[in-house]
Each structure stands twice: as structure tokens, then as C-alpha cells.
Amino acid sequence: MADDGRPDQAREGARVPADFAMGDEAAGAAAATLRALADPLRLRMLSLIASAPGAEATAGDLASVAAVSQPTVSHHLKLLRDAGVLTSERRGTSVHYRVDPAVRAAVSTLLNAVVPAVLEAGRPGPERGAAVDADVDRLVAAVAPDFADLEPSAVAAVVRESYLALVLTGGRAEDLVPDAERFARQRLADIRRVAAPAGDDVPQVLFVCVSNTGRSQLAAALTRRYAGDAVRVRSAGSAPAAAVGGAVMGLLGEDGADADAFAKPLTDDALRAADVVVTMGCGDACPVLDGKRYEEWPLGDPGLASPRGLRAIRDEIDRRVRLLVGDLAPHVVLPQA
Template sequence: MTTTSPRPAVLDDGCTPAPHVLAMGTDAADRLAAVLKALADPLRLRVVSLITASPTGEACVCDIATLADVSQPTVSHHLKVLKDVGVLTSERRATWVYYRLAPQVRGAVATLLDSFAPAAVEPARDAGTGLRDTDAVLDRVAARLTAEFPDASAPTVQLLVRESYASLARTATVGAHLVVNAERFARQRLTDRARPAGDTRPHVLFVCVANAGRSQLAAALLRHHAGDRVVVRSAGSAPAAAVHTGVMPALAALGADDSAFPKPLTDDAVRAADVVVTMGCGDTCPVLPGTRYEDWAVGDPALASPEGVAAIRDELDRRVRALVADLLPAD
């Protein structure tokens, strides 16, 4: 007797439904839906893309916190959601927590970001630097800095250059000077790492939220008053895209150099500093033993009038002069 496979039922409108066996299982669908629901948030997608784009495959919570203007508890909530569904793993190292993609989802997330995202998002973004081969340009930057810092290995310099470029690119709105600034930033970081044992000059780091007003002004004032007798750095816990427009005339009057662009706070700068002066960055500033910390309650010039900026500059000048007198008492 000849047997035949059962034929799918045909609906009245002529549609033949697909067999249920072709559909995803209920349990698998539930698990996948939970992951997709966790990812279906703009900030969480940005967190995942940041980690995926990192040359080291990981991101510090201090970098993640700069992605949006939200509170630290909010950032922690989003990271917990991604961890709970198995997308992220975390590891604490000294003062910071680092996040990575879980190995089992790494390929799937890469596909989501590399294939689906470009198809879903209208390609309306600016071309950034306008460079066709950024990798080649960054390789040349790394080669120059490797020759300049022979004690640092070539892979270390290359990684640091790419990290510096990526961290600035996340907030930059104009890409014309991005590679140049990335080289300056990488050179500064290498200099901080290679601080000679015989360099007895005080190293001072000014930190605010955006590194676009208070910390830039304080750094420029300290350079103005102390010259090269003090090594000066500035950074932001959530750096802005550019220095505040209202602050630029004051910086120009002080002869601010090419380092006056917003930069993220790095462990290199903190470790090299003898004095860390914070201005409103709160708990996002790492605290290391043996380093002197001061917190200056100074107004934010971001939205201040020209008169307000001048008052803030004067207050910073008073504090900087006192700091110079304390650090260089023999002068």
C-alpha cells in the first residue's frame, strides 16, 4: 500500500500555512526575546557598539558613563540588564570595572551591528575625518610615536594610538583635526607613562565633567603662572565635543596651546599626577593612594555670560596662584 505524507491544510483564501516545525521553539523564542528586549534601548545599543568597537574588546565603566547625560545609577541599571540576559560580562580591576561581550553572543552582536544596523539606519552621518584609510594613517602615527618613545613596545603604542583616536571620535563633531588631536593625546599619555624618576616637577591634573571650561581654564592659568616648572594636564569624566565657545577668548588670552581640546580621563594621567584637582566630576574621578586631591567648588562657564566667564576665570586664577605658591614655595 502506498503511503503519502500528509498535505498541509489549505485555507479558504488559498493560503497554505507553514508547518509549525519550521518555527522557532517556544523556549528558544522566549530566551531570544529577552535578549532582544534588553538590546532594544538606544543607550544599551550604544554601550554594546562601544565595547565591540574597542581595540581591546572591552570598555571601562568610566568610558561607558560618557555616552549619555544620565546619572551613574541609570548607567548601572542598563549594564545590569545586559548582564542579566548574558550579553555582557564584567571584571573589576583596581578602581574601575571593565565590561566585555560574553563569548557566546560576540558573533551575533557583531552581525547585528555590522549588517542589520547599517540597513536600518539612514546613512546621514558626516564622513568624519574624510579619510579613506584611517587605519593606515593611524599606523603612521604609531610608527612616529614608537620612534619617539623607544622604551614602549610597538604593539603598545599602536593600541594606545587607536584607543586615543576612538575615545576622541566618540564625542568629536568635526573630524578635520581628529587624527592630529589623537596623536597629541597619545603622545601625552605616553609621556605620562614614561615619567622619568628624576623629574621632580609637580604634576597637576585638573578634572571636570566636560573638560571644556573649568579644567581647561585652570590648566591654562597654571601654565601661565608656573611655565614649565609644573607639568599640567586636564581631562573630563564626560568630555564634550569642543571647548565652550564662551571660554575660548579667555584661553586665547592666556596663550593656550594645542592641548586645549576636550580629552577623556585616563588612568595614565591620574597615575602620573602628584595633585588631582576636581571640579564637579564627582565619584567618576578615580582615587589612588599617595596622590593629593583637592576639590574646587567653581561655577561652570558652559552657559555663563561673558561677565560670568570672567568671574569664574578670576576665581580660578586666585586658586591657581595659591596652588603655585604651595607647590613652588622657593620661587
């Protein structure tokens, strides 16, 4: 065995399996770019730029691909620029975006070859497609009566989007339909709140972490426990995972967790409806909207913590939640710590 841990044959000039792998530097650079592209909205924006006349587009053009706010568009464009995928040029009052020539061939391959191949390979068969449609139809029938003030087509679209978003997180199949209904109801309530904010004096707080399986779930559970109906609570993940871990679920049980303890993605609806947005380790993945109060709580990742560390993270969240509830709902009597 060589001193560096590789087999003796490596010292004799023989090739070993690792010699066929991509180098660390190349893999790191490729992974950074792929992470920047691994978002449905960013892929749609990229396809618009690549296919637009002159192969360029403005932020206003790009906002048309989805019903999201201008800050959300700017956030995604910044990520693509930082990753070296896009370049920008200001002309008068507009900024024009183009695919960087250095990666144009790779982007063309992604959009014209990889994406169609992936879609074809993952296309559900007739039975699965029918099952999805049946699930969504049942959910729409259950949810629509409580949101009769909203356009039926908008309600149906939100329900379908919510269902498919949770499919992508890879959670348990048996939880998909009930969780999708809860998620859709939250999003529709948020849409209603944004459309008619007058008369709704209940403050709403949104907790955001990376996976929505630890910090944000603990904060949401503690806020509900202390504030009850005096504060409306949402939680989300900038990159939601499949399920809340067992150790965190144990703490959630202590803190009065309810049916909201499932991972869900950050949506524009939740951001717009929130009065306070608390980020917990997701950095600039949360777009900044005017008129919102933002707080960053620097906390460790529960998924990487020891049992003692997990308890310490929970206690720090508890301390911060008490301060937040005391500020948002000063009439609420908090229990002794």
C-alpha cells in the same frame, strides 16, 4: 486652548501627539540606566558577567578586560550597582557580581541584539577603514621614535586608542590627526612616568571636569601660564564634548592657551601619572587612587554662564591656580593679580 496649554481637542477626549510619548517617570528611570551603561568599559564588564560561568564575576575577573587600576574597576562597578544593573554578594574575601534579575532580560537584549545591530549599522566601509588605518600608521611613525624605550606594540596600541577616543568625541575632522598625536604623546609620557618615576621631580597636576571644554581647560592654561615648565599639566573630561566653546576659547587666548585646548577623555594613564588631581564638577566620576592628592573645586559650569558669570568663574579658577602653583612650585614668581 485649554488652561494647561494643550489644544482644546485634549479636553474632548481626543488623543494628541504627546499622549503617545513615554511618561516622565519612565523616561527618567530609563535614562538613568542608559547613562550608567553608556561607557565602553562598563559594557565590556557587563558582557563578561553575563557570559561567564554561573553568570557572575569578581572584581579581579573584571579587571582583566582592560589595563585599568582596581579603584577604576570598583568605581565602574559602583555606578552599575547604584543604577540597579548589578547585585553583589560577598563570599569570603571576594565580592561576586551578577546582573540584577529585574533587568536581566533588558541586558540580554542589549548585548545580544542592540549592540550587534549598532556595530553593523555603523561599520565603516572599506575606504573609511583604510583611511583610519593610514592615519594611525602615520601617527605611529611620527610618535614612535620619541618613545623608543617603550614596547613598539604598546606605542601602536596607545596611538590607535587615542585616535579612536577622539573620533568618539565628535570634534572637527581637520583637527583629528594633530589632536590625536598630542593626546597619544601625553598618554605615552604618562605611561613612561609611571614606569620610571625616579628622577622625575616635576610635579604633575591633572584637572578634570565633565566635558573638558571649560573649567579644566581654563585651569590648565592658567597653570601653564604661571608655572611654565615647573609644573606638568594635563586636563581631561569625564564625558568629553566635541569642542571648546567660543566664549571659553576667547578666555583661553588671554590665558596663553596652547595646542592642548581640545577635549579629551579621562584615562587611567593620566590618573596614575598625576601627583595632584583637581576635580571641578565631575563628582565621583573620577576614581580615587592611593598616594594622590585630590582637590575638589566647586565651580559653576562656564557653558551655562552669562559673560559676566564666565569671567567670574575664570577669576575664581585664577585664584585657586595661584595657590596651587605657589604650593607645588614655591620658587616660581607669580605675576600680580
